[in-house]
Amino acid sequence: MTGSRVIVVGLGGLGSAALYRLAAELGSEVLGIEQFEVGHHRGASQDHSRIIRLAQHEEQYAVLAGPAYKAWDEIEAESGQQLVTRTGGLVVEDRIARRSAATGTRNIEGYTAMFDRYGVGYELLDADSLVERWPQFRVSGGEQALYQHESGIVDAARANAVHLALARAHGAEVMSGTRVRAVRPDGAGAAVVTDAGTFRADRVVVAGDAWTNQVLADTGVTLPLTVLQEQVTYYATPYLAEFAPARFPVFMWHGRHNFYGFPVYGEVATKLGQHMGGHETTPDDRTFDPDPVRRERYAAFVDRHLPRFGGPELYTKTCLYTVPPDQNFVLDTLPDAPQIVVANGAGHAFKFAALIGGMLTDLALDREPGHPIDAFSITRPALTDPSFPRSFHV
Incomplete structure (x- = not known):
């Protein structure tokens, strides 16, 4: 049995960020273990782009939004790599469609309350002002929009690679293609059982996303996590200049369904997704086959509201969301085994990943995190009360 001071299990968005922050303090005493190849496409942290934004409609995330930007700035400064591209960002609320669908809880007022x-x-725009500013949109007249100029794109795959490179530069070891079979308390530390042998550490950070409960099985802890198969579509628009990052913002569209979109970035194509709504699955049963219903739903939205955004489908790809009943993060230590830290991003954490890496480091090193995490406790009712209803933020 070999030993490290801290082992990080899972090297996606949160795990790679934690590995870097830990290595920056502990150097070669840190080991990261990934069951697949680094940069794989089986989880939640693949692809080119995630929206980063100050626009948050809940206090527990609004308080983290500004510090998350600063954390990404630190990563860019140390690495010399650009990870964040500011495009400006829109939240568009189609109030007529939203009322008729009777779905969702987000509204413009929730965002502006946090901004204030x-x-x-920020700027508030009616439907006419929205189209005047961005004529790429087609509206019905019942829309209201919120614009915030700091919103943009964080490059997910590139950010993971940068975090891992920086971790190695500080002395961390990275083991890929190594399946973790179990993490269990071992005295004051923990044992990590893998296909390559058993490793012991003083502390373990479990960032296993859809595989979290498999990894934690020997601890006696099972979290009520729902795994959803989501998807995004890239469109090879012929109107590249109209949808360049300098001319078209990232956006979220809250209507009968909640869509989000990107300008041309990563591929020579625009990108559209739907927040939530995918079918339930498991990491072992999931497929990589796109849902044709959602593919058609995306195309209908583009035809109606962003006709020049579309074009031949370049490809549609799937990913996994792993979501607690309240869709809030899990950032905490196990109650009966505080040497084991658990991180779950609830399908929307990547924009905060650089910051969360530092918070997980604090937890692993028995320090009080520098930002509030009470809402992300592993002992909150959403995770401990079997009757707690699922209330995903759609």
Whole structure:
């Protein structure tokens, strides 16, 4: 049995960030273990782009949004790599469609309340003003939009690679293609059982996403996590200049369904996804086959509201969301085994990944995190009360 001071299990968005922050303090005493090849496409952290934004409609995330930008700035400064591209960002609320669908809880007022509380500047636009500013949109007249100029894109795959490179530069070891079969308490530390042998550490950070409960099985802890298969589509628009990052913002569209979209980035194509709505699966049973119903739903939205955004489908790809009943993060130590830290991003954490890496480091090193995490406790009712209803933020 070999030993390290801290082992990180799972090297996606949160795990790679934690590995870097830990290595920056502990150097070669840190080991990261990934069951697949680094940069694989089986989880949640693949692909080119994620939206980063100050626009948050809940206090527990609004308080982290500004610090998350600073954390990404630190990563860019140390690595010399650009990870964040500011495009500006829109939240568009189709109030007529939303009322008729009777779905969802987000609204413009929820975002502006948080902006006002934290002193963040923004603009409110009616449907006419939205189209005047961005004629790429087609509207019905019942839309209201919120614009915030700091929103943009964080490059997911590139960010993971940068975090891992920086971790190695600080002395961390990375083991890929190594399946973790179990993590269990071992005295004051923990044992990590893998196909390559058993490793012991003083502390373990489990960032296993859809595989979390498999990894934690020997601890006696099972979290009520729902795994969803989601998807995004890239469109080879012929109107590249109209949808360049300098001319078209990232956006979220809250209507009968909640869509999100990107300008041309990563591929010579625009990108559209739907927040939530995918079918339930498991990491072992999931497929990589796109849902044709959602593919058609995306195309209908583009035809109606962004006709020049579309074009020949370049490809549609799937990913996994792993979501607690309240769709809030899990960032905490196990109650009966505080040497084991658990991280779950609830399908929306990547924009905060650089910051969360530091918070997980604090937890692993028995420090109080520098930002509030009470809402992400592993002992909250959403995770301990079997009758707690699922209330995903759709």
